[in-house]
Amino acid sequence: MLLEADWVLPITGPPIGAGAVLVREGSIEAVGPAAQLRAACSGAEDSVRSFPGCALLPGFVNVHSHLEYSAFHGFSPSCGFGEWMLRLLLARRRLTAEDYAVSAAWGARECARCGITCIADTSFEGWTSLRAAAHAGLRGRVYLEVIGLDDEALPAIMERTEARVAALEGERTALLEVGLSPHAPYTVSQRLYRELARFARRNSMWTATHVAESRAEVELLERGSGSIARAYKAAELWKGRRWTAPGLSPAAYVAMAGGLDPNTLAVHCVQLEGPDIATVAASGAAVAHCPRSNARLQCGIAPVAGLRAAGVRVGLGTDSLASNDSLDMFAEMRAAQAADQRRGSAAPLTSADVLRMATLDGACAIGMEGLVGSLEAGKRADVVAVRVHFGAGHGPDMSPGLATEPQVSHPIEALVQTATAGDVVATFVDGAVVYEAACEHEGDPASCPSRQGGGLAEAFDRVRVRLGLTPYVPRR
Numbered sequence: 001m002l003l004e005a006d007w008v009l010p011i012t013g014p015p016i017g018a019g020a021v022l023v024r025e026g027s028i029e030a031v032g033p034a035a036q037l038r039a040a041c042s043g044a045e046d047s048v049r050s051f052p053g054c055a056l057l058p059g060f061v062n063v064h065s066h067l068e069y070s071a072f073h074g075f076s077p078s079c080g081f082g083e084w085m086l087r088l089l090l091a092r093r094r095l096t097a098e099d100y101a102v103s104a105a106w107g108a109r110e111c112a113r114c115g116i117t118c119i120a121d122t123s124f125e126g127w128t129s130l131r132a133a134a135h136a137g138l139r140g141r142v143y144l145e146v147i148g149l150d151d152e153a154l155p156a157i158m159e160r161t162e163a164r165v166a167a168l169e170g171e172r173t174a175l176l177e178v179g180l181s182p183h184a185p186y187t188v189s190q191r192l193y194r195e196l197a198r199f200a201r202r203n204s205m206w207t208a209t210h211v212a213e214s215r216a217e218v219e220l221l222e223r224g225s226g227s228i229a230r231a232y233k234a235a236e237l238w239k240g241r242r243w244t245a246p247g248l249s250p251a252a253y254v255a256m257a258g259g260l261d262p263n264t265l266a267v268h269c270v271q272l273e274g275p276d277i278a279t280v281a282a283s284g285a286a287v288a289h290c291p292r293s294n295a296r297l298q299c300g301i302a303p304v305a306g307l308r309a310a311g312v313r314v315g316l317g318t319d320s321l322a323s324n325d326s327l328d329m330f331a332e333m334r335a336a337q338a339a340d341q342r343r344g345s346a347a348p349l350t351s352a353d354v355l356r357m358a359t360l361d362g363a364c365a366i367g368m369e370g371l372v373g374s375l376e377a378g379k380r381a382d383v384v385a386v387r388v389h390f391g392a393g394h395g396p397d398m399s400p401g402l403a404t405e406p407q408v409s410h411p412i413e414a415l416v417q418t419a420t421a422g423d424v425v426a427t428f429v430d431g432a433v434v435y436e437a438a439c440e441h442e443g444d445p446a447s448c449p450s451r452q453g454g455g456l457a458e459a460f461d462r463v464r465v466r467l468g469l470t471p472y473v474p475r476r
Contacts, residue, residue: 001431002041002048004034005385007055007411011360011374015411021056023381026430031375051385054425055415057355058374059117059382060329061362064208064267064288064317067121067129068100070107071463072322073472081214081297082227086234088322091467099463101128106460106472107321108136112435114327114421115384117428120265120288120317120366122181122208126164130171130178137434139382141366143181143208143265144168148192158195165203175430177206182259184210185250186220186228193257206263206367208288212250212276213268214299221246221253251276260285265365267317270294270302277303281310286365289357291335293319304336305345315362316354328421329358351416381431387423390414 001023008019010031020034022041030037041048069088076087095103104123111119119140123129126144133140144164148157161180168178182188182196188209200207212218219226224245246253251272254260262284269280269287280287289302307314316336318327325331333354340349349357363373372382388411427435461471 002034002037003051003056003383003385003428004038004048005051005054005056007388008032008375009055009057009355009412009415010376011058011356012376015055019056021375021381021383023383023428023431026381026432028375028377028379028381028383030377049426051425053387054385055388055411056375057384057386057415058359058372059384059427059429060115060358061118061120061315061360061366061368061373062111062116062317062327062329063120063265063286063315063362063365064290064319065107065111065119065121065327066123066320066322067104067107067111067119067132068123068125069103069320069322070110071095071099071103071460071467071469071472072320073325073464073469075322075467075469078296079298080216080227081299082216082231084297084323085228086231089231094466095463097125097128099466100125101131102456102459102463104128104132105135105456107327108132108138109435109456110321110327111138112136112427113424114329115386115424115427115435116327116329117382117384117434118363118366118368118372120179120208122183122267126168126178127171130168130173130176133176134171134173137175137429137432139175139368139372139380139429141177141179141206143179143206145181145183146192146196147183147187149187149189151189151191154189154192154195157192158199161196161199165205179206179208181208184213184217185253186217190246190253190257193254193259197258197261200263206265207259207261208265208267209254209259211254211266211269212271213294214297215271217250218271221248221250223247249273249276251279255279255283263367268294268299268302269307270300272303272307274306277306277310277312280307281312286313286315288317288365289314289336290317290319290324290332291339292325292332293323295335295339296323296325301339301343303343304340304349305343305347313361313365314357315365316358317362326421330416330419330421330423333358333416351413355412355416381428383428383431385425385427386415386419387425388414389418389423 004020008016020037022030216227260283264285267288360373363369
């Protein structure tokens with residue numbers, strides 16, 4: 001199969017005008033000018049698919065999601081982290097595991113619609129996200145979430161964790177694997193971090209953990225006070241439990257427990273001082289940057305420039321629809337640039353920087369750069385076709401057919417600054433279509449592809465009703 005478009009954005013090389021990607025048996029065989037690759041095609045198996053007015057780029061790698069929380073979209077107003085967490089803890093109790101499966105299935109479909117082909121998802125149930133991602137045709141890793149502050153219960157927690165991991169063996173696929181997620185320093189003891197790290201190493205599993213997300217987390221660990229402590233008491237999670245603040249920063253707390261290593265994804269990392277950046281860098285851990293979630297929960301701005309300068313792998317994540325407006329990675333890229341500017345970075349993130357963070361850097365963060373993240377021969381054919389909007393008088397010939405002499409030399413800038421998830425025309429994973437825009441009814445949410453699918457849409461809306469919410473209308 002030959003995919004052609006006005007532009008091909010390989011990420012590891014310059015944009016290719018009137019380019020193409022040759023796909024065979026699920027992998028990329030060649031990338032280059034369409035006229036050149038067309039000559040290499042022969043036979044019915046080399047069908048040609050043209051995307052005029054579009055760019056072909058690697059599928060987005062969303063390095064932090066919670067598909068199970070997709071139904072929570074809009075459940076809380078923008079507020080501080082502690083208040084939001086209390087709202088989430090209380091709302092979670094209204095749903096069953098089957099409800100979370102429906103929620104995850106909807107989220108996985110939204111990922112495909114938004115051009116996300118690879119996920120690093122944190123899941124409390126595990127099977128919910130694995131089945132959802134498999135059904136949607138996505139690639140990635142699902143991290144099984146583990147919580148526990150009471151060390152007296154540690155043997156039972158580890159025994160239960162081993163059983164849960166074993167139970168997920170049947171859910172793995174050629175595209176999906178299982179990891180472990182010690183949830184966060186405010187929900188996991190240092191001893192449990194240490195035991196989970198050992199278990200992960202023994203079983204060749206990758207780990208992910210939320211670290212230094214909010215000032216409330218810093219307050220709790222350093223002084224044992226603040227909004228997280230109040231939320232736990234209000235939700236009756238600390239009933240009769242004795243707990244002493246360790247007097248450490250979140251990054252130091254996790255690092256001292258052995259919870260950071262090259263196979264670890266440290267999520268958020270907003271509240272990092274200079275020594276903490278050095279700690280993360282020395283550990284070899286990667287960072288998932290979630291700028292829109294950080295802003296919505298009033299957590300602050302992550303020191304992305306400092307992390308990147310220290311050699312830390314940094315990818316982009318949307319977090320969940322419980323703390324974000326959409327799973328739109330274009331919006332996430334622009335938010336990353338805006339946050340970087342507000343922080344006053346000496347070398348502001350460019351459009352090429354954030355596009356790389358959403359693709360190849362994200363793949364590097366989760367150890368999948370050998371498979372995805374760029375359009376190169378030998379990699380898997382995870383490809384997205386996206387409409388590109390150029391300014392008047394500056395774009396390629398938009399007449400029927402492909403542009404042969406594009407007049408613009410900066411399609412990356414046009415893509416990052418103007419595109420939205422609604423501009424995704426087709427999403428391919430391993431060369432197979434997992435999403436295709438089948439209608440042009442932009443103004444009618446009910447007719448858009450993500451609202452079709454009958455049973456799932458109805459089941460998803462029933463879950464939202466249980467949460468006291470209205471039916472979800474995705475942004476286009």
